[in-house]
Amino acid sequence: MPELPEVDSYRTGLAKTMKGWKIKGGKVIWPRTSDANFEKIKNQKIIEFNRKGKYLIIDLDNHHIIIHLRMTGRIDITNGDTPKYTTVEIQFENGKKMCLVDYRKFGKVWVVENTDDIVGHLGIEPLSKEFTANKLEIMLENRFGRMKPLLLNQQFIAGIGNYLADEILFRASIHPLRKANTLKEEEIRYLYRSIRHIIRKSINYGGTTFLTFRGPEGKKGDFWKELQVFRKTGEPCPHCTKPITRIIVGQRSTHICENKQKIMKKPD
């Protein structure tokens, strides 16, 4: 389940080696992954790598390749071979291949002229300058839903998935079922700092490897060593030692410390 930090590690890692590579062609091996026409991008060069939320965007001379890894996707750069579970491959003039290797096959690949066709619906980038504590306060004002589903809503903030949401809410001492519009100003500021802190920290560790994710150069993400609550059911909370509990919120596994994250705040 690659989230913002994992996709970002591809963005920075692939940019180091692949800029300037010229496309020779492409092949869709698993039809549901893509209906892209790779003839359109033949002879175009890679100019830059970008990211929006959990989408990797590869800018070419005239088009963009957009990749979403979904559950189990990863990107392999090979010397010409096609790894098992490859759903789409893109070939380059230098003989290399970029393969979307995807065991569960939920990943998607698009070729577009306008990136907004695919990523235009996404909410604010949590690491952007535009995302400030004041902005978050305004964003939360008319939200009546619960906090965890809201953090997972890609049209609210782009790039946060299950592990980031659990770690962010734990750090901010906010219960996942807390109603968004009940947060006090101080809690919003702490939530804001937690969003930035957890995402930056995970990026610095190269993301988190749970299952199949391997970043550029086949490197695993080390942030799993830093996880405080995610998938730690029964283990002692790093702050108070009460065992971490697992609850279901919006059909997603959710990990909390019941001491640190209370739904009802005690009266001041």
Ligand SMILES: [Zn+2]
């Ligand atoms: Zn605790």
